[in-house]
Amino acid sequence: MKVVHLNNADITGGAARAAFRIHKSLIKNGLHSRMWVNDAKSGDYTVNGPNGKLRKAFAQFRRHSVYPIMQTMKTQNSILHSPAILHSAWGKLINNSEVDIAHLHWIGGEMASISDIGKIKKPVVWTLHDMWAFCGAEHVSWDQRWRDGYTKLNRPSEDRGLDINRWTWKRKLKHWKNPIHIVAPSEWLADCARSSQIMHDWPVTMIPNCLDTDVWRPVEKKIARKLLGLPIDEPLIAFGSYGANSQYHKGFDLLAQALSHLCELNENAELVIFGQPTPKKKLKLGFPVNFMGHLYDDLTLRVLYSAVDVLVVPSRKEAFGQTAAEAQSCGTPVVAFEIGGLSDIVKHKNTGYLAAPFDTEDLADGIRWILSNDAIESISEKARKRSVQKFSYDIVSEQYKVLYKSLL
Numbered sequence: 001m002k003v004v005h006l007n008n009a010d011i012t013g014g015a016a017r018a019a020f021r022i023h024k025s026l027i028k029n030g031l032h033s034r035m036w037v038n039d040a041k042s043g044d045y046t047v048n049g050p051n052g053k054l055r056k057a058f059a060q061f062r063r064h065s066v067y068p069i070m071q072t073m074k075t076q077n078s079i080l081h082s083p084a085i086l087h088s089a090w091g092k093l094i095n096n097s098e099v100d101i102a103h104l105h106w107i108g109g110e111m112a113s114i115s116d117i118g119k120i121k122k123p124v125v126w127t128l129h130d131m132w133a134f135c136g137a138e139h140v141s142w143d144q145r146w147r148d149g150y151t152k153l154n155r156p157s158e159d160r161g162l163d164i165n166r167w168t169w170k171r172k173l174k175h176w177k178n179p180i181h182i183v184a185p186s187e188w189l190a191d192c193a194r195s196s197q198i199m200h201d202w203p204v205t206m207i208p209n210c211l212d213t214d215v216w217r218p219v220e221k222k223i224a225r226k227l228l229g230l231p232i233d234e235p236l237i238a239f240g241s242y243g244a245n246s247q248y249h250k251g252f253d254l255l256a257q258a259l260s261h262l263c264e265l266n267e268n269a270e271l272v273i274f275g276q277p278t279p280k281k282k283l284k285l286g287f288p289v290n291f292m293g294h295l296y297d298d299l300t301l302r303v304l305y306s307a308v309d310v311l312v313v314p315s316r317k318e319a320f321g322q323t324a325a326e327a328q329s330c331g332t333p334v335v336a337f338e339i340g341g342l343s344d345i346v347k348h349k350n351t352g353y354l355a356a357p358f359d360t361e362d363l364a365d366g367i368r369w370i371l372s373n374d375a376i377e378s379i380s381e382k383a384r385k386r387s388v389q390k391f392s393y394d395i396v397s398e399q400y401k402v403l404y405k406s407l408l
Helices: 014-028 052-065 090-095 114-118 164-175 187-195 221-227 250-259 298-307 323-328 362-372 377-391 393-407
Strands: 002-006 030-036 101-104 124-128 181-184 203-204 237-242 272-276 289-293 312-313 333-338 352-356
Touching: 002 014, 002 090, 014 030, 014 124, 014 323, 014 393, 090 114, 090 377, 164 377, 181 187, 181 393, 187 203, 221 298, 237 250, 237 298, 250 362, 272 298, 298 323, 312 323, 312 362, 312 393, 323 333, 333 362, 352 362, 377 393
Parallel strands: 002 030, 002 101, 101 124, 124 181, 181 203, 237 272, 237 312, 272 289, 312 333, 333 352
Antiparallel strands: none
């Protein structure tokens, strides 16, 4: 069985890392898997990207070429928008290849057009990493147009100019005549897909993103702290994401509010923030802050998770929760709001703490519950065990293998 994965990048960004891991888990399970990308950084021989400076530059030019069009729409939703209008050769390459399954992932950034997707003749599996596939052009939606349909009447009142979201959504309806088998990494995202106007009659399966749990395993805490130059004895509270604090849906402002409720910890606890460099303007969070910058390799991230006492994921929306899964695999408890994919990853008061959505006092209670818990070793062991049972390569790849066989 031959599978090809289509994703904009191989390891740059959360979706890319998730897709790359799925690809590698299938190889480990004995499948012939390859990955086709516009931005290859891993150096892995099973990943095919553009060759030569000119082709690489053109691949990057495509994503920027639609900016003038996007400027005709004024919206309060600052998340990335992908109108997917530029045709590519990916569909033809897939159709003319010997692959049995075309597995789509995050194909934003004008990697392929909406019509390109509709022309793929091979059996298609599409793993969602955000909401774009059933929305308009937006990758995260804050309204219900994806559920109700993009009409002229339900456009957000603050939006102005061309309604590119409606235009993009209508093109999806036009070109995607044949249902695609959708895979969602969380029950929340699966329910969204099933409730959407585009995918309400498409097959949807929930399969979580995976981790190589032989690699993502605990490092002795004191050793990890020494390696990173972090305080040895103080409680450490971590927060981080790819592109960390600039994204509204990642909830950094909610974390800041939660920290204001933890005055009794100010004297000894410290923060560890990864995903962004030290800002010019000092953050006033009430705690000493250790900025770790962007951490791109798995080994450094694994050491960081092992070094801290708790990871806080204060997201407003989360399709899966990659950092939460990684942290728990390293035996680090996670505190998060009970939303999206985080509800599937964290088991409340067992592997971490799930706070009522956007209740910052409850989020603070969760941090407090972890740091003051006498059974912290037991919580860490349960977090590690749950990750191995749900997210390991052999567990997840076998679910995909069964799905592929059903399509063939």
